[in-house]
Amino acid sequence: VKRELSVDPIACTGHGACAELLPELISLDDWGYPIVDDAGVPDALLAHAKRAVAACPTLALNLQASSAMRRRSSKRGGDG
Amino acid sequence: VSAVELPRLLRGGGTLEEHLEAHAPLPAEPDLIDACARAGLRGRGGALFPAAVKLQAVAGGRGARTVVVNAAEGEPMSAKDRVLLERAPHLVLDGALAAAAAVGARDVIAAVPGSAGRAAAALERALAQRAERRVRLVSVPDAFLAGEETALLQALAGRPPRPRLTPPWPAERGLNRRPTLVQNPETLAHLALIARHGPDWFRALGTETHPGSTLVTVGGCVHRPGVYEIEVGMDLAGVVRAAGGATERVRAVLTGGYHGTWVDGARTPAVRLDAESLEAAGLRMGAGAIVLLPSSACPVAEVARVVGWLAEQTAGQCGPCVHGVAAIACQLDAIRAGRADRLAIARLDRWSAQVAGRGACHHPDGTVDFVASALEVFEAEVEMHRRFGPCEQCGGRAVLATPAHARLAA
Numbered sequence: 001v002k003r004e005l006s007v008d009p010i011a012c013t014g015h016g017a018c019a020e021l022l023p024e025l026i027s028l029d030d031w032g033y034p035i036v037d038d039a040g041v042p043d044a045l046l047a048h049a050k051r052a053v054a055a056c057p058t059l060a061l062n063l064q065a066s067s068a069m070r071r072r073s074s075k076r077g078g079d080g
Numbered sequence: 081v082s083a084v085e086l087p088r089l090l091r092g093g094g095t096l097e098e099h100l101e102a103h104a105p106l107p108a109e110p111d112l113i114d115a116c117a118r119a120g121l122r123g124r125g126g127a128l129f130p131a132a133v134k135l136q137a138v139a140g141g142r143g144a145r146t147v148v149v150n151a152a153e154g155e156p157m158s159a160k161d162r163v164l165l166e167r168a169p170h171l172v173l174d175g176a177l178a179a180a181a182a183v184g185a186r187d188v189i190a191a192v193p194g195s196a197g198r199a200a201a202a203l204e205r206a207l208a209q210r211a212e213r214r215v216r217l218v219s220v221p222d223a224f225l226a227g228e229e230t231a232l233l234q235a236l237a238g239r240p241p242r243p244r245l246t247p248p249w250p251a252e253r254g255l256n257r258r259p260t261l262v263q264n265p266e267t268l269a270h271l272a273l274i275a276r277h278g279p280d281w282f283r284a285l286g287t288e289t290h291p292g293s294t295l296v297t298v299g300g301c302v303h304r305p306g307v308y309e310i311e312v313g314m315d316l317a318g319v320v321r322a323a324g325g326a327t328e329r330v331r332a333v334l335t336g337g338y339h340g341t342w343v344d345g346a347r348t349p350a351v352r353l354d355a356e357s358l359e360a361a362g363l364r365m366g367a368g369a370i371v372l373l374p375s376s377a378c379p380v381a382e383v384a385r386v387v388g389w390l391a392e393q394t395a396g397q398c399g400p401c402v403h404g405v406a407a408i409a410c411q412l413d414a415i416r417a418g419r420a421d422r423l424a425i426a427r428l429d430r431w432s433a434q435v436a437g438r439g440a441c442h443h444p445d446g447t448v449d450f451v452a453s454a455l456e457v458f459e460a461e462v463e464m465h466r467r468f469g470p471c472e473q474c475g476g477r478a479v480l481a482t483p484a485h486a487r488l489a490a
Contacts, residue, residue: 008245009398010440029434031403 002066004040005049009033011060018061022052040066083277083284087309088293089269090167094202096209099170104276106174112182112275113139119279120291121271125150125227125264126339126367128290128355131271134261137251138183141259145185148236148255148262149176151192151199152220152227154393155337156481157369160295161265163307165192165199168269169206173215175268178275180214183261188215191232193222195483223485224338224393228441229262231395240488242395243441264367266295286312290354298323300372300479301330313357317349319370329375332457334480336366338386339446341453345375364449371480378473379458380465382480383451384409384416389482390447396489401444404435408451415462418469425455425462 005025014032024045025037041049053061093099117132138145153161165172176188192200200217207215218236225231226241229250235241236255254260270292274282283291294312296319299305303324310319316333320326330345341363343351351361358365373379391409394401408431414420432448455462
């Protein structure tokens with residue numbers, strides 16, 4: 001199963017631990033908030049990704065099945 | 081009623097008697113969701129999302145459902161929802177009750193901003209005339225983001241109107257964690273007419289992918305600013321004519337309000353107001369706010385002031401929005417004042433790319449789109465300000481409104 005990382009931008013307070021632990025997939029913007037590579041997590045980095053998720057002090061980093069799979073399983077609403 | 085005759089929504093009907101005279105009584109529509117899907121009705125709150133998809137999602141949910149009439153029009157240059165409620169409250173109520181029946185909702189909540197006193201009063205009178213007890217009127221704060229669906233649901237739960245992360249969408253988990261249909265008043269009014277006349281009647285106006293009529297709020301340098309009902313797909317020249325014509329030379333037009341886009345005055349007349357044409361032109365319909373910026377106004381001062389205001393309107397929850405939009409606003413103001421270096425535009429591009437898509441809601445995305453189109457259309461003026469500072473027109477009367485809304489950020 002292809003996995004990908006996502007950040008809950010409301011929970012994230014920019015500690016930056018994730019970018020320290022997983023620089024291959026996570027960089028920081030000019031204010032110290034993580035920008036996550038949306039191409040998905042390669043198998044070789046999965047263990048590192050799990051470590052980064054566990055290290056987030058605000059539980060803002062998540063690892064889940066890729067969005068293409070989630071879209072199929074979830075009905076969509078939308079605004080407007 | 082002829083299918084091609086306008087107005088459809090604004091035919092009058094403040095009182096129940098006038099309403100029933102202007103529109104036949106609401107028939108019991110066996111399958112409103114299907115009719116709505118065939119009509120191709122898109123939500124008129126700004127996102128143009130297919131109304132039938134939302135109705136279907138709520139109808140298919142579990143538990144006590146609610147319908148919310150989202151009149152929390154926080155866009156300063158839009159007045160169409162409050163004007164519709166003032167002039168045709170019964171039509172909006174018809175739509176809300178028909179939608180409630182279609183999705184199996186018991187309660188209807190009409191959310192109206194505190195500043196829309198006349199709309200709230202019209203709705204209250206309409207409810208009294210019908211002795212309708214299932215509809216509750218709730219006053220919500222005036223804030224740019226108050227109309228964002230999830231923010232509105234927070235306000236209805238007694239909290240500050242701050243967006244939450246989606247999914248789950250309100251159609252899945254909304255008020256009291258139950259499926260909630262949040263629809264714009266104009267969308268519901270169209271629904272009430274589709275219930276009466278059917279999808280073919282609705283499609284007699286507009287385009288294949290964006291059918292019907294639509295309300296627009298025309299402001300800036302026109303002789304008769306206000307709310308107009310037009311056929312979807314009408315060109316901007318026609319919209320300007322409907323508003324009495326321009327009072328002076330038009331430098332540019334803003335379509336879609338403060339999360340919308342600028343188009344150069346020279347390109348303006350041919351621009352067609354339907355989702356497909358606007359998207360092809362890189363423009364946005366939003367909730368139909370259209371502002372003509374006169375040549376006598378300073379576009380740089382106007383844009384810098386609005387973006388400063390948008391930075392204040394952040395909900396204060398997401399770092400990239402709080403810091404990024406504020407940084408963009410600061411940089412634009414430095415350009416306006418002639419205090420920015422040669423890298424200012426590159427910096428704006430960099431920050432815009434960094435904040436886009438990184439909030440819980442679309443506030444950062446909409447703001448950077450507004451900024452990007454302004455930098456493109458007003459490139460010459462921006463460079464002049466950056467090098468030489470404020471121009472003679474900078475101190476003129478403001479065209480774009482920046483009302484004193486409450487701040488949501490802590």
